[in-house]
Amino acid sequence: MDCHVKTTVLIILVLVLCIFAPNLIWFARSTAHITNGVTVTLSSVTVDVDGKETKLGKLHPGESRFILLPKSGDATYKVNYGKAEYPESVCQEYVESEMYHVETILESSHDSGCTVSLPLLSELFILKVI
Numbered sequence: 186m187d188c189h190v191k192t193t194v195l196i197i198l199v200l201v202l203c204i205f206a207p208n209l210i211w212f213a214r215s216t217a218h219i220t221n222g223v224t225v226t227l228s229s230v231t232v233d234v235d236g237k238e239t240k241l242g243k244l245h246p247g248e249s250r251f252i253l254l255p256k257s258g259d260a261t262y263k264v265n266y267g268k269a270e271y272p273e274s275v276c277q278e279y280v281e282s283e284m285y286h287v288e289t290i291l292e293s294s295h296d297s298g299c300t301v302s303l304p305l306l307s308e309l310f311i312l313k314v315i
Contacts, residue, residue: 207310214256215285218313219264220249222290222297229267230291234280235260244291251314256282262299264289275299286313
């Protein structure tokens with residue numbers, strides 16, 4: 186019986202490690218999850234972290250993208266996108282190179298929102314990617 190208990194405990198520990206191990210990515214990089222919250226396709230979506238741009242291209246209605254933010258030390262995070270001929274720039278949030286996560290919902294320049302968190306232990310990386 187003692188061997189079965191040890192095996193069960195080992196299996197549980199391995200499963201917990203597999204679930205939480207991806208969170209260690211936040212030790213090395215900050216991340217962002219950008220979602221199109223409007224009913225039209227947004228074009229030319231880019232994420233800007235102190236001049237270092239990550240181009241996402243088009244985001245269709247309801248579509249989202251998960252990205253690793255560029256290494257930049259203390260930086261300002263913002264998202265630029267175009268709806269037809271009306272370019273928008275939203276979010277002016279402070280981030281650092283590691284351990285930050287930004288949830289961005291693109292709607293309009295007034296309704297778009299960004300939420301910055303330090304999710305290392307409070308959230309699961311796997312759920313952010315999905």
